[in-house]
Amino acid sequence: MPSTVHALVTGGDALAATRAAGALLGAPTVPRGVAAHVAVSAGWTLVLRAAARRWTGSGVVGGAVAGLAIAVLDLEVVRVPAIRALPRLPQYLDHVVFGAVVGGLSTRAVTGRSRRVAGRRGRRRTGPNAPLWTFHRG
Numbered sequence: 001m002p003s004t005v006h007a008l009v010t011g012g013d014a015l016a017a018t019r020a021a022g023a024l025l026g027a028p029t030v031p032r033g034v035a036a037h038v039a040v041s042a043g044w045t046l047v048l049r050a051a052a053r054r055w056t057g058s059g060v061v062g063g064a065v066a067g068l069a070i071a072v073l074d075l076e077v078v079r080v081p082a083i084r085a086l087p088r089l090p091q092y093l094d095h096v097v098f099g100a101v102v103g104g105l106s107t108r109a110v111t112g113r114s115r116r117v118a119g120r121r122g123r124r125r126t127g128p129n130a131p132l133w134t135f136h137r138g
């Protein structure tokens with residue numbers, strides 16, 4: 001992620017962002033930071049996947065824009081001193097990359113562009129009610 005690369009290049013602490021996220025769970029520690037990152041990322045992933053089902057075609061660019069909006073909310077609206085002390089640009093870039101990756105993968109899962117099942121016949125269902133996973137019975 002960009003913030004880790006930034007920390008390594010500038011000689012900073014590569015785990016600073018992880019520790020800062022731990023403040024969301026009471027104390028800026030690595031274990032709490034990992035738990036907070038997992039919980040927050042899972043929550044935003046669900047939101048972005050739901051959005052991808054509704055607005056197909058948004059993909060990587062739509063996900064990146066969503067990541068930027070999430071960054072504003074996470075970094076500017078939610079005021080946690082440990083998080084606000086982090087360098088801003090790398091944190092924003094982390095969010096944009098996260099959104100782009102989730103947006104791209106969610107769109108592919110919804111539209112089925114990357115889901116090729118050997119021997120599958122018939123038309124592929126796409127749209128808001130399409131299944132995320134298809135199982136082939138053979």
